[in-house]
Amino acid sequence: KAGVTQTPRYLIKTRGQQVTLSCSPISGHRSVSWYQQTPGQGLQFLFEYFSETQRNKGNFPGRFSGRQFSNSRSEMNVSTLELGDSALYLCASSFQQGNEQFFGPGTRLTVL
Amino acid sequence: KNEVEQSPQNLTAQEGEFITINCSYSVGISALHWLQQHPGGGIVSLFMLSSGKKKHGRLIATINIQEKHSSLHITASHPRDSAVYICAVSDVYSGGGADGLTFGKGTHLIIQP
Numbered sequence: 556k557a558g559v560t561q562t563p564r565y566l567i568k569t570r571g572q573q574v575t576l577s578c579s580p581i582s583g584h585r586s587v588s589w590y591q592q593t594p595g596q597g598l599q600f601l602f603e604y605f606s607e608t609q610r611n612k613g614n615f616p617g618r619f620s621g622r623q624f625s626n627s628r629s630e631m632n633v634s635t636l637e638l639g640d641s642a643l644y645l646c647a648s649s650f651q652q653g654n655e656q657f658f659g660p661g662t663r664l665t666v667l
Numbered sequence: 668k669n670e671v672e673q674s675p676q677n678l679t680a681q682e683g684e685f686i687t688i689n690c691s692y693s694v695g696i697s698a699l700h701w702l703q704q705h706p707g708g709g710i711v712s713l714f715m716l717s718s719g720k721k722k723h724g725r726l727i728a729t730i731n732i733q734e735k736h737s738s739l740h741i742t743a744s745h746p747r748d749s750a751v752y753i754c755a756v757s758d759v760y761s762g763g764g765a766d767g768l769t770f771g772k773g774t775h776l777i778i779q780p
Contacts, residue, residue, distance in 0.1 A: 588767060592708070598753065600767030611767045643708050653697060653757065656768070658710040 557582065559648050559659035567665045573634040576662045580627050580648030586610075587629040588656060589621060592643040601644075604629055605652050633664075641666045669694050673754050673771035681779055686741040688774045690754030693735065700768065701728050701739050702753040710753075713739070744778045751775050 560579045568574050580587050589601040600613040604623035621631040627648075633640055643663050647656035670693040680686055690699070701713040714721050714728040716737075721728050725744075730737040741748055755768040 590768070597772050598755070598768075598770040600769065603767055613767055645708075645710060647710075655712055655715040656700070657712060658702075661708045661710075663708070 559646060559657055561644075561646055561659040561662050563662060564660065565663050565665075567667060568636050569667050570636055570638060572636050573632065574636060574664060575630055575632045576644055576646075576664075578629045578631075578646035578648075578659055580629070580646075581657055584648035584650050584657070585627050586649045586652050586654070587623055587627065588647045588649075589629070589631050590645045590647065591615075592645060592661075593639075593641070598645075601631065603652070610652065636666045638666050640664065669696065669756050669758050669769045671754055671756055671769055671771040673774050675774060676772065677775045677777075679777045679779065680744055682745060684744050684778075686744050686748070686776065686778075688739045688752050688754075688776070690737045690739070690771055691735055692754075692756050692769075694758070695735075696756040696758060698757045699730055699737050700755040700757070701737075702755060704751040704753060704773070706750075713752075741776075746778045746780050749777050 562577045586605045588603040590598050592598045602621050603611045607623045618634045623629045643661045645661045647658045649656045672691050674689045698717045700715050703711045703713050716730050725742045727740040751773040753773045754771040
Protein backbone atom coordinates (compact mmCIF):
# COMPACT_ATOMS: atom_id res chain seq x y z
CA LYS A 556 0.00 0.00 0.00
CA ALA A 557 1.46 3.35 -0.99
CA GLY A 558 2.28 5.76 1.79
CA VAL A 559 1.28 9.37 2.24
CA THR A 560 2.61 11.55 -0.56
CA GLN A 561 3.16 15.27 -0.55
CA THR A 562 3.89 17.59 -3.43
CA PRO A 563 5.98 19.50 -4.06
CA ARG A 564 8.83 18.34 -1.83
CA TYR A 565 10.66 21.68 -1.99
CA LEU A 566 9.41 25.15 -2.73
CA ILE A 567 10.94 28.60 -2.77
CA LYS A 568 8.68 31.65 -2.70
CA THR A 569 9.05 35.34 -1.98
CA ARG A 570 7.26 37.41 0.63
CA GLY A 571 3.72 38.34 -0.31
CA GLN A 572 3.18 35.39 -2.62
CA GLN A 573 0.81 32.56 -1.94
CA VAL A 574 1.45 28.84 -2.01
CA THR A 575 -0.60 25.65 -2.26
CA LEU A 576 0.67 22.35 -0.91
CA SER A 577 -0.89 18.99 -1.70
CA CYS A 578 -1.26 15.80 0.31
CA SER A 579 -2.52 12.41 -0.87
CA PRO A 580 -3.39 10.12 2.04
CA ILE A 581 -3.02 6.38 2.23
CA SER A 582 -5.78 4.70 0.27
CA GLY A 583 -8.84 4.29 2.48
CA HIS A 584 -7.77 6.91 5.00
CA ARG A 585 -10.34 9.65 5.46
CA SER A 586 -8.65 11.89 8.01
CA VAL A 587 -5.84 14.26 7.02
CA SER A 588 -3.98 16.52 9.44
CA TRP A 589 -1.46 19.23 8.64
CA TYR A 590 1.49 20.29 10.79
CA GLN A 591 4.18 22.95 10.63
CA GLN A 592 7.70 22.28 11.88
CA THR A 593 10.20 25.08 12.52
CA PRO A 594 13.47 25.07 14.48
CA GLY A 595 12.08 27.59 16.94
CA GLN A 596 8.55 26.34 17.56
CA GLY A 597 8.95 22.65 16.79
CA LEU A 598 5.95 20.78 15.49
CA GLN A 599 2.60 22.55 15.64
CA PHE A 600 -0.86 21.42 14.57
CA LEU A 601 -2.43 23.42 11.74
CA PHE A 602 -5.73 21.72 10.99
CA GLU A 603 -7.49 18.42 10.51
CA TYR A 604 -9.96 17.38 7.85
CA PHE A 605 -12.31 14.43 7.90
CA SER A 606 -14.85 13.68 5.19
CA GLU A 607 -14.23 17.04 3.52
CA THR A 608 -14.93 18.99 6.72
CA GLN A 609 -12.43 20.86 8.87
CA ARG A 610 -12.78 19.26 12.31
CA ASN A 611 -10.08 21.09 14.23
CA LYS A 612 -7.85 24.08 13.73
CA GLY A 613 -4.67 25.08 15.50
CA ASN A 614 -3.63 28.54 16.55
CA PHE A 615 -2.59 29.96 13.19
CA PRO A 616 -3.71 33.12 11.40
CA GLY A 617 -6.38 33.08 8.73
CA ARG A 618 -3.70 33.22 6.05
CA PHE A 619 -3.43 29.47 6.56
CA SER A 620 -6.33 27.56 5.07
CA GLY A 621 -7.05 24.15 3.71
CA ARG A 622 -9.56 21.88 2.15
CA GLN A 623 -10.22 18.24 1.53
CA PHE A 624 -11.68 16.69 -1.59
CA SER A 625 -14.10 13.81 -1.95
CA ASN A 626 -11.20 11.41 -2.64
CA SER A 627 -9.67 12.49 0.73
CA ARG A 628 -6.77 14.32 -0.92
CA SER A 629 -6.09 17.58 0.85
CA GLU A 630 -4.51 20.91 0.05
CA MET A 631 -3.33 23.68 2.28
CA ASN A 632 -2.88 27.25 1.19
CA VAL A 633 -0.84 30.03 2.69
CA SER A 634 -1.52 33.52 1.41
CA THR A 635 0.61 36.63 1.75
CA LEU A 636 3.69 34.66 2.71
CA GLU A 637 5.96 35.95 5.47
CA LEU A 638 9.58 35.04 6.18
CA GLY A 639 8.41 33.23 9.31
CA ASP A 640 6.34 30.83 7.21
CA SER A 641 9.55 29.10 6.14
CA ALA A 642 9.13 25.63 7.55
CA LEU A 643 8.65 21.95 6.89
CA TYR A 644 4.95 21.28 6.32
CA LEU A 645 3.88 17.76 7.10
CA CYS A 646 0.62 16.04 6.50
CA ALA A 647 -0.52 12.84 8.15
CA SER A 648 -3.40 10.55 7.38
CA SER A 649 -5.37 8.10 9.47
CA PHE A 650 -8.23 5.76 8.80
CA GLN A 651 -10.53 7.85 10.93
CA GLN A 652 -10.29 10.47 13.64
CA GLY A 653 -8.36 9.31 16.66
CA ASN A 654 -6.45 6.53 14.92
CA GLU A 655 -2.69 6.23 14.48
CA GLN A 656 -1.37 8.81 12.04
CA PHE A 657 0.95 8.10 9.13
CA PHE A 658 3.14 10.97 8.05
CA GLY A 659 4.18 12.09 4.60
CA PRO A 660 7.75 13.17 3.76
CA GLY A 661 6.86 16.85 4.06
CA THR A 662 7.17 19.93 1.88
CA ARG A 663 10.05 22.23 2.73
CA LEU A 664 8.97 25.81 2.08
CA THR A 665 11.49 28.62 1.97
CA VAL A 666 10.24 32.20 1.88
CA LEU A 667 12.76 34.78 0.69
CA LYS B 668 -4.14 23.35 26.25
CA ASN B 669 -1.82 20.48 26.99
CA GLU B 670 1.82 21.06 27.80
CA VAL B 671 4.16 18.24 26.78
CA GLU B 672 7.62 17.99 28.33
CA GLN B 673 10.31 15.57 27.23
CA SER B 674 13.58 14.64 28.85
CA PRO B 675 16.39 14.52 28.15
CA GLN B 676 16.65 16.98 25.27
CA ASN B 677 19.88 15.37 24.08
CA LEU B 678 21.25 11.92 24.76
CA THR B 679 24.47 10.31 23.56
CA ALA B 680 25.06 6.66 24.39
CA GLN B 681 27.21 3.75 23.35
CA GLU B 682 25.95 0.94 21.17
CA GLY B 683 24.23 -1.72 23.23
CA GLU B 684 23.09 0.55 26.04
CA PHE B 685 19.52 0.61 27.36
CA ILE B 686 17.90 3.94 26.51
CA THR B 687 15.01 5.65 28.28
CA ILE B 688 13.24 8.80 27.08
CA ASN B 689 10.57 10.37 29.24
CA CYS B 690 7.46 12.36 28.44
CA SER B 691 5.00 14.10 30.74
CA TYR B 692 1.86 16.02 29.94
CA SER B 693 -0.39 18.35 31.88
CA VAL B 694 -4.01 17.42 31.21
CA GLY B 695 -6.02 14.37 30.25
CA ILE B 696 -5.51 12.86 26.85
CA SER B 697 -7.16 10.39 24.53
CA ALA B 698 -3.86 8.87 23.39
CA LEU B 699 -0.11 9.37 23.44
CA HIS B 700 2.11 8.91 20.41
CA TRP B 701 5.82 8.23 20.10
CA LEU B 702 7.31 9.36 16.80
CA GLN B 703 10.75 9.00 15.25
CA GLN B 704 12.24 11.61 12.94
CA HIS B 705 15.42 11.04 10.97
CA PRO B 706 17.52 13.77 9.36
CA GLY B 707 15.72 14.95 6.25
CA GLY B 708 12.43 15.24 8.06
CA GLY B 709 10.51 12.01 7.58
CA ILE B 710 8.43 11.05 10.62
CA VAL B 711 7.53 7.49 11.51
CA SER B 712 4.89 6.62 14.07
CA LEU B 713 6.35 4.15 16.56
CA PHE B 714 3.53 3.73 19.05
CA MET B 715 0.09 5.01 19.84
CA LEU B 716 -1.09 4.07 23.32
CA SER B 717 -3.71 5.06 25.82
CA SER B 718 -2.87 2.65 28.64
CA GLY B 719 -0.35 0.06 29.73
CA LYS B 720 2.57 -1.03 27.63
CA LYS B 721 3.39 -1.83 24.01
CA LYS B 722 6.42 -3.58 22.54
CA HIS B 723 7.72 -3.67 19.00
CA GLY B 724 11.07 -5.32 18.45
CA ARG B 725 13.62 -3.55 20.64
CA LEU B 726 11.27 -0.69 21.44
CA ILE B 727 8.98 -0.57 24.45
CA ALA B 728 6.53 2.20 25.33
CA THR B 729 4.72 2.55 28.63
CA ILE B 730 2.18 5.02 29.91
CA ASN B 731 0.88 5.85 33.39
CA ILE B 732 -2.39 7.72 32.97
CA GLN B 733 -2.68 8.66 36.64
CA GLU B 734 0.79 10.22 36.70
CA LYS B 735 0.44 11.67 33.17
CA HIS B 736 3.77 10.16 32.19
CA SER B 737 5.12 7.93 29.45
CA SER B 738 8.48 6.37 28.72
CA LEU B 739 10.07 5.05 25.55
CA HIS B 740 12.74 2.41 26.04
CA ILE B 741 15.23 1.10 23.49
CA THR B 742 17.00 -2.12 24.35
CA ALA B 743 20.35 -3.10 22.81
CA SER B 744 20.65 0.29 21.13
CA HIS B 745 22.26 0.53 17.70
CA PRO B 746 23.67 3.45 15.68
CA ARG B 747 20.69 3.20 13.33
CA ASP B 748 18.48 4.19 16.29
CA SER B 749 20.06 7.65 16.12
CA ALA B 750 17.20 10.05 15.46
CA VAL B 751 14.93 12.57 17.13
CA TYR B 752 12.21 10.95 19.22
CA ILE B 753 9.07 13.00 19.69
CA CYS B 754 6.26 12.52 22.15
CA ALA B 755 2.83 13.83 21.13
CA VAL B 756 -0.57 13.74 22.76
CA SER B 757 -4.09 13.74 21.39
CA ASP B 758 -6.22 16.07 23.48
CA VAL B 759 -9.73 15.21 24.51
CA TYR B 760 -12.07 17.74 23.03
CA SER B 761 -15.58 18.25 24.30
CA GLY B 762 -18.03 16.71 21.91
CA GLY B 763 -15.73 13.84 21.10
CA GLY B 764 -13.96 15.42 18.19
CA ALA B 765 -10.41 14.52 17.41
CA ASP B 766 -7.46 15.39 18.01
CA GLY B 767 -4.80 17.63 16.66
CA LEU B 768 -1.57 16.49 18.21
CA THR B 769 0.38 18.55 20.73
CA PHE B 770 4.09 17.80 20.51
CA GLY B 771 7.05 17.77 22.84
CA LYS B 772 10.26 19.37 21.66
CA GLY B 773 11.89 16.03 21.00
CA THR B 774 14.89 14.10 22.26
CA HIS B 775 17.92 14.05 20.01
CA LEU B 776 19.48 10.59 20.42
CA ILE B 777 22.93 9.63 19.15
CA ILE B 778 24.16 6.08 19.48
CA GLN B 779 27.90 5.78 19.00
CA PRO B 780 29.45 2.53 17.69
